[in-house]
Amino acid sequence: xxxxxxxxxxxxxxxxxxxxxxxxxxxxxxxxxxxxxxxxxxxxxxxxxxxxxxxxxxxxxxxxxxxxxxxxxxxxxxxxxxxxxxxxxxxxxxxxxxxxxxxxxxxxxxxxxxxxxxxxxxxxxxxxxxxxxxxxxxxxxxxxxxxxxxxxxxxxxxxxxxxxxxxxxxxxxxxxxxxxxxxxxxxxxxxxxxxxxxxxxxxxxxxxxxxxxxxxxxxxxxxxxxxxxxxxxxxxxxxxxxxxxxxxxxxxxxxxxxxxxxxxxxxxxxxxxxxxxxxxxxxxxxxxxxxxxxxxxxxxxxxxxxxxxxxxxxxxxxxxxxxxxxxxxxxxxxxxxxx
Amino acid sequence: xxxxxxxxxxxxxxxxxxxxxxxxxxxxxxxxxxxxxxxxxxxxxxxxxxxxxxxxxxxxxxxxxxxxxxxxxxxxxxxxxxxxxxxxxxxxxxxxxxxxxxxxxxxxxxxxxxxxxxxxxxxxxxxxxxxxxxxxxxxxxxxxxxxxxxxxxxxxxxxxxxxxxxxxxxxxxxxxxxxxxxxxxxxxxxxxxxxxxxxxxxxxxxxxxxxxxxxxxxxxxxxxxxxxxxxxxxxxxxxxxxxxxxxxxxxxxxxxxxxxxxxxxxxxxxxxxxxxxxxxxxxxxxxxxxxxxxxxxxxxxxxxxxxxxxxxxxxxxxxxxxxxxxxxxxxxxxxxxxx
DNA sequence: CTGAAAGCGCTAACAT
DNA sequence: ATGTTAGCGCTTTCAG
Numbered sequence: 137x138x139x140x141x142x143x144x145x146x147x148x149x150x151x152x153x154x155x156x157x158x159x160x161x162x163x164x165x166x167x168x169x170x171x172x173x174x175x176x177x178x179x180x181x182x183x184x185x186x187x188x189x190x191x192x193x194x195x196x197x198x199x200x201x202x203x204x205x206x207x208x209x210x211x212x213x214x215x216x217x218x219x220x221x222x223x224x225x226x227x228x229x230x231x232x233x234x235x236x237x238x239x240x241x242x243x244x245x246x247x248x249x250x251x252x253x254x255x256x257x258x259x260x261x262x263x264x265x266x267x268x269x270x271x272x273x274x275x276x277x278x279x280x281x282x283x284x285x286x287x288x289x290x291x292x293x294x295x296x297x298x299x300x301x302x303x304x305x306x307x308x309x310x311x312x313x314x315x316x317x318x319x320x321x322x323x324x325x326x327x328x329x330x331x332x333x334x335x336x337x338x339x340x341x342x343x344x345x346x347x348x349x350x351x352x353x354x355x356x357x358x359x360x361x362x363x364x365x366x367x368x369x370x371x372x373x374x375x376x377x378x379x380x381x382x383x384x385x386x387x388x389x390x391x392x393x394x395x396x397x398x399x400x401x402x403x404x405x406x407x408x409x410x411x412x413x414x415x416x417x418x419x420x421x422x423x424x425x426x427x428x429x430x431x432x433x434x435x436x437x438x439x440x441x442x443x444x445x446x447x448x449x450x451x452x453x454x455x456x457x458x459x460x461x462x463x464x465x466x467x468x469x470x471x472x473x474x475x
Numbered sequence: 476x477x478x479x480x481x482x483x484x485x486x487x488x489x490x491x492x493x494x495x496x497x498x499x500x501x502x503x504x505x506x507x508x509x510x511x512x513x514x515x516x517x518x519x520x521x522x523x524x525x526x527x528x529x530x531x532x533x534x535x536x537x538x539x540x541x542x543x544x545x546x547x548x549x550x551x552x553x554x555x556x557x558x559x560x561x562x563x564x565x566x567x568x569x570x571x572x573x574x575x576x577x578x579x580x581x582x583x584x585x586x587x588x589x590x591x592x593x594x595x596x597x598x599x600x601x602x603x604x605x606x607x608x609x610x611x612x613x614x615x616x617x618x619x620x621x622x623x624x625x626x627x628x629x630x631x632x633x634x635x636x637x638x639x640x641x642x643x644x645x646x647x648x649x650x651x652x653x654x655x656x657x658x659x660x661x662x663x664x665x666x667x668x669x670x671x672x673x674x675x676x677x678x679x680x681x682x683x684x685x686x687x688x689x690x691x692x693x694x695x696x697x698x699x700x701x702x703x704x705x706x707x708x709x710x711x712x713x714x715x716x717x718x719x720x721x722x723x724x725x726x727x728x729x730x731x732x733x734x735x736x737x738x739x740x741x742x743x744x745x746x747x748x749x750x751x752x753x754x755x756x757x758x759x760x761x762x763x764x765x766x767x768x769x770x771x772x773x774x775x776x777x778x779x780x781x782x783x784x785x786x787x788x789x790x791x792x793x794x795x796x797x798x799x800x801x802x803x804x805x806x807x808x809x810x811x812x813x814x
Numbered sequence: 815c816t817g818a819a820a821g822c823g824c825t826a827a828c829a830t
Numbered sequence: 831a832t833g834t835t836a837g838c839g840c841t842t843t844c845a846g
Contacts, residue, residue: 137592139839150817155841163815182592186534187839189525190822197574217556228580233594235536235574241567253476253521255572363761392761419758422702422731478823489833494825504831526823529838 138181146175158183189256198227198445199237199257201248203266214388214415216263218434219285219441223261226442232258232449239268249275259445262287269328281448283441287328293454295441297432298461299331303338305464306384306412309428311346314473315382315410318343319354321369321394323361323386332386335414339384353377358390366393367400374401381409381473388413388420388429395423395469406471416465426467433460477520485514497522528595537566537784538576538596540587542605553727553754555602557773558624558780562600565781571597571788578607588614598784601626608667620787622780626667632793634780636771637800638670642677644803645723645751648767650685653812654721654749657682658693660708660733662700662725671725674753678723692716697729705732713740720748720812727752727759727768734762734808745810755804765806772799 140154147154149172157164157172158181164172189195202220224234237251237260248271252260262284265272269289276282276291284294310318320339325332336355343350353376356369366385370393373380385391391413395405403409406425413420416431437460444455479493486493488511496503496511497520503511528534541559563573576590576599587610591599601623604611608628615621615630623633649657659678664671675694682689692715695708705724709732712719724730730752734744742748745764752759755770776799783794 137839140841141839151839152818152841152843153816155839156816159841161841165815168815182589184529184839185594186525186528187822188841190523190529190824190839191841193822195525224575224577228575228577231580233574233580235572236563236567238563238567240564241570241572250521255524417757419756419761422758422762424763476823479825480823490823491825491834492832494823495832498825500825502831507831523823526838527825529823529840530825532838 137184138179139184140181142179143172143176143181146179147172193256195256195258196232197235197255197257198232199248199252199255199260200234201237201260201262201265201268201272203264203268213264214417215432215434216286219438220263222435222438223263223285223442226439227445230446234261239271247271247274249278249280252278252280259283259449261285261441261445262289262292265289265328269326281445283445283448285437285441286331288330288457289328293444294457295437295444296457296459297331297437298459299334300338300341301459302414302430302462302464303335303340303384304342305338305430306335307339307342307346309412309464309466309470310382310384310410311342311348313410313470316348317377317380318348318350318382318384319356319373319377319380321366321373321383321385321390322355322357323390324359325357335384335386354380361387361389363389363393363396366390367397368393370394370397374398374403381471383409383411385411385413387415388417388427391427391429391469392419392423406469410470412470414462421467425469428467428469429465430462431465432462436460476523477518478523479520481518482511482515482520485518486511532595534595534597535571536574536594536596537571538587538591538594538599539573540576540599540601540604540607540611542603542607552603553756554771554773555625558777559602561774561777562602562624562781565778566784569785573600578610586610586613588617588619591617591619598622598788600624600780600784601628601631604628604667608665620784622784622787624776624780625670627669627796628667632783633796634776634783635796635798636670636776637798638673639677639680640798641753641769641801641803642674642679642723643681644677644769645674646678646681646685648751648803648805648809649721649723649749650681650687652749652809655687656716656719657687657689657721657723658695658712658716658719660705660712660722660724660729661694661696662729663698664696674723674725693719700726700728702728702732702735705729706736707732709733709736713737713742720810722748722750724750724752726754727756727766730766730768730808731758731762745808749809751809753801760806764808767806767808768804769801770804771801775799 140151143154144151157169237248241251259281265287272289282292284292288294320336323332356373358365358369391411398405398409413427413429416429420427420429479490482493483490496508576587580590598620604626611628621631623631627633659675662671695712697704697708730750737744737748752766752768755768759766759768
């Protein structure tokens, strides 16, 4: 391993001088700086982050909280995987490396905060908190800069899709196309993971403004985001309300499951029942009919989240949360009842 | 931050004694050990990995090489995302944390090896080398333990699907169902990323053993793994060989694209043309007809890779590479021509 | 402009 | 069984 001492020996300068030259800190003459940098390059010097972290108390490590609770597919999530990808690039550009945080590191029971301290992370991004939201409230109070890209956790600024607005857009689209009977298939939601709830709220608000009928019996909650639950949800909805024509689903998988139920009982999509989904999953343009849906702006969410974290890392006060509007993608799963 | 010195002060023992007690190294009396551990717990001591790494020369960090060259979707890859997920759990159980490696960290040009040294990683897992395979040959020679889960890189043990065998299985399945005219749609391949080539080799071997006609004109190479290239590949194949009935594709996306081409010119799937894909992507059971395909054992690949890395980390010699057979999933995209 | 001294938190190698 | 000394590689005072 080549250290600054090797450079010191080779150039005749002292270790601190080398350090200053390499970091551009001390007031060194341009000449010696160049000499030092040249030698460093020549002998292949690479700073040792562990040593640097020890003295500076800055690890240049960002902890990622990414729980695998989506289809046990982890990284294949249509939103989270993309966010992580872009976020990673944004942070790496400024010298930060990403490290996964877990509650089970080192074969033991621990907390995310424990892991943060263990690795001395400079900041944390919560991509998907899973069941751990409660715990993260504690993390938020720990002085460690945090940002969240999905869950809404007290004390942590978030960057999340404009779900309410998207819900409104879905209802408006249905109404514009002459629909009058609406229903909603909801994925799992709770106090911290509010996407599905927010979409419903927006959806309902427009329906009510237009004085159409809508109450809780038109909402089918699902225990998962999987297709099969969409199938069941649709069955339940259809058995109590056979006149529904406009289905909004909190994600595309549930929508496809629901479409399958319709087909299974001889209902045509979109002729008898129309659908709007969410997420623009890989299959959504392949399925029959191609699904009208919303695409969340993963790159933008990640970029804004990275910016917020960078600001906090630079000592700025906690940023405001931000909402990013989703793109509406119109395909062929909504029938125009006006014609 | 609470350090071993805080424990030392509180218990009256010296720092090294604390260290020994906590790590179970030195010959301490059970009584003092317990006392020390209790106090450590009480005041919330967490070891500082940077400091430990500095003295022990072991970071407990595993570098991940994961290039985003699949649909720019990064983590959403049907194989890689799942591998990463399981691999992560396996390593975390033994105290290792995963860190992403990149060639552009710190806003500069660098190599993966640079990044490894920078962070002093104990080992590396190559999940997807992208265009960097050449460079990894250098990494392999660096004494840093490596393992690869997709690419075949000289000097690095790999854990990869039995692609040749799967290719054979595909051909056998077609032949069993009475097919006589075969073609193959190939995704990108090169010297290091051999999946597509291996599948083709296996496919061809059975066709030839059965004395059916097959040459390079029945192979359509695609520049990407995307659906649109499958569409084009099928067009090209069909225009020169209109009698093909058995299509094998190196992934499901390409297969679906090819199926779409068939439908676009009025050919029925599977009645006129049958298909076998690879990967069992999310949409493969949804599409029309549901696609017969292969599912790679992501968890098993990850587990074996983790085991190989653990062995190397423990000082054992470089392991042999291993092949994991894929699961054949029969759905409805292959027509039985015998009936 | 440069260097000497000191210390970050921890552990290895010796003493005692 | 426990403590002393020293040092990992780096940076931060502070002197010169």
